[in-house]
Amino acid sequence: MxxxxxxxxxxxxxxxxxxxxxxxxxxxxxxxxxxxxxxxxxxxxxxxxxxxxxxxxxxxxxxxxxNHDAEPMRGSSHILLMKDRSKTLNLFDRLAKGGRVTTPLAMQPWGSYYGKLTDKFGVQWMLDCIV
CATH class of the missing domain: 3.30.720.100 (Signal recognition particle alu RNA binding heterodimer, srp9/1)
Known part of the structure; x- marks a missing residue:
């Protein structure tokens, strides 16, 4: 599965x-x-x-x-688990272009380099890099 x-x-x-x-x-x-x-x-x-x-x-x-009846994206997010901080930053910047950053990419209290954004198509992305 x-x-x-x-x-x-x-x-x-x-x-x-x-x-x-x-x-x-x-x-x-x-x-x-x-x-x-x-x-x-x-x-x-x-x-x-x-x-x-x-x-x-x-x-x-x-x-x-x-789909003619598609509803706006909400309530779900793609999370990308990454291992390279510079690749995480690069991808985050690319996905954020024309979109909206909701959590700036930064070190978080739980130890991850993490950020969240909604891209210009309304799709939510979370990037989580354990460094």
Whole structure:
């Protein structure tokens, strides 16, 4: 068994996946669009948008799609457990670009170099580096 998140966007899934690729998290390994495989498109505005994507990188696996009825992201966060402080800072800065830092990356009382942010797509990330 493995737990993997599924991110729902309204129309920005492809842009978000490109952003996560540019941040160095991994890459899209599967991408199907609304209208592919002769599957009827219920909402014409969704034609060509991402119906299903698989995103993978070292230690990373999640899925994503565009849905006309997607709700804003809330109540869940990706946590990246890291071992290199400079890589943690670099990734944190990349993910935070255009987003909002909610806990600045810093040493915490429990001994981790930790920070939390919401990226420009509304996805929450926590980076936790045990140094």
């Amino acid at each position: 493995q737990l993997a998140n599924y991110l729902f966007f309204t129309t920005q899934c492809e842009e978000a996946l490109s952003f996560y690729t540019a941040c160095g998290l991994g890459q899209v390994s599967v991408l199907l669009r609304h209208g592919d495989l002769d599957i009827p498109v219920e909402d014409a505005a969704m034609a060509g948008k991402v119906m299903h994507a698989r995103f993978e990188g070292p230690g990373i696996l999640f899925f994503a799609s565009d």
